[in-house]
Amino acid sequence: MDLGIAGKLAVVTGASGGLGESIAQALAAEGANVMLFARSLDKLAHVASELRTQHPVRAVPVAGDMRSRDDVRRLGATVRAEFGGADILVVNTGRPPLPMREALDETDDERWEEAYRIQLWSAILVMREITPMLVQRGWGRVIAVTSASVMQPMDKHALFTVFRAGVTGYLKHLANETASRGVTVNAVCPASVETKGLRASYDLEERARRIPVRRVGKPEELAAAVAFLASRQAGYITGVSIPVDGGQTASLF
Numbered sequence: 301m302d303l304g305i306a307g308k309l310a311v312v313t314g315a316s317g318g319l320g321e322s323i324a325q326a327l328a329a330e331g332a333n334v335m336l337f338a339r340s341l342d343k344l345a346h347v348a349s350e351l352r353t354q355h356p357v358r359a360v361p362v363a364g365d366m367r368s369r370d371d372v373r374r375l376g377a378t379v380r381a382e383f384g385g386a387d388i389l390v391v392n393t394g395r396p397p398l399p400m401r402e403a404l405d406e407t408d409d410e411r412w413e414e415a416y417r418i419q420l421w422s423a424i425l426v427m428r429e430i431t432p433m434l435v436q437r438g439w440g441r442v443i444a445v446t447s448a449s450v451m452q453p454m455d456k457h458a459l460f461t462v463f464r465a466g467v468t469g470y471l472k473h474l475a476n477e478t479a480s481r482g483v484t485v486n487a488v489c490p491a492s493v494e495t496k497g498l499r500a501s502y503d504l505e506e507r508a509r510r511i512p513v514r515r516v517g518k519p520e521e522l523a524a525a526v527a528f529l530a531s532r533q534a535g536y537i538t539g540v541s542i543p544v545d546g547g548q549t550a551s552l553f
């Protein structure tokens with residue numbers, strides 16, 4: 301299926317590794333140009349170089365911290381200078397602080413502050429900066445990577461659940477405001493998608509036994525869901541959160 305996004309500009313945050321890198325790969329494979337944002341310029345430059353080698357697209361790295369208003373403004377300025385605007389925004393963030401703890405054991409204010417800044421505040425800063433460019437073009441796709449814990453809170457995930465629920469609320473407001481202007485806004489909600497972070501936190505064989513499909517997910521499976529939501533064909537889907545979790549989420553919706 302041709303997703304109809306060749307030549308469009310996708311801004312992908314948290315793109316120097318893990319799920320963000322896989323998402324940038326999937327969009328570039330569809331012919332989208334990509335602007336890659338994260339803190340490590342060397343890693344971003346490596347990802348960008350690989351994308352340019354593998355696909356006939358422009359891939360531009362921009363180093364910065366999503367928690368910094370100035371850095372996010374600089375990202376916006378670079379998007380305007382290099383591409384004159386954007387069509388697709390993928391908001392992927394860093395993880396909350398480790399180790400994971402029970403809610404009542406989360407007594408360290410700095411952990412709450414950091415979890416808020418990396419998951420919710422950074423996402424709002426980026427959406428606030430880039431989404432108006434999509435609206436201006438009259439067509440666009442915003443896709444956020446949140447977590448299946450917004451549907452079914454998992455043990456020791458309070459620092460995830462609370463702020464990812466906040467992101468989900470912001471997305472819904474944005475979706476309601478931008479739908480009539482050609483811009484859809486959705487979330488993909490991973491659980492047990494294999495990344496370095498997941499391998500560091502869990503015994504993957506034990507985890508796989510608890511997942512209906514009996515295996516952990518592949519980053520490219522999450523990325524494929526993002527690519528579909530970014531597509532021309534997904535224009536009638538907005539304001540929703542889609543689990544990509546092998547059936548792990550036990551809720552009806």
Ligand SMILES: NC(=O)c1ccc[n+]([C@@H]2O[C@H](COP(=O)([O-])OP(=O)(O)OC[C@H]3O[C@@H](n4cnc5c(N)ncnc54)[C@H](OP(=O)(O)O)[C@@H]3O)[C@@H](O)[C@H]2O)c1
Pocket residue numbers: 313314315316317318319320337338339340341343364365366367392393394395396418445446447448489490491492493494495496497498
């Ligand atoms: N894997 C799963 O099953 C699963 C489940 C639920 C939720 N998630 C969420 O999905 C997201 C991606 O997961 P992942 O495993 O790919 O994470 P990861 O490997 O830790 O990658 C996070 C990315 O975000 C960037 N980043 C971190 N802090 C940043 C900051 N302050 N400013 C700009 N960029 C920043 C990192 O690059 P730099 O270090 O270079 O900045 C990296 O590119 C995370 O938020 C995670 O919590 C994943």
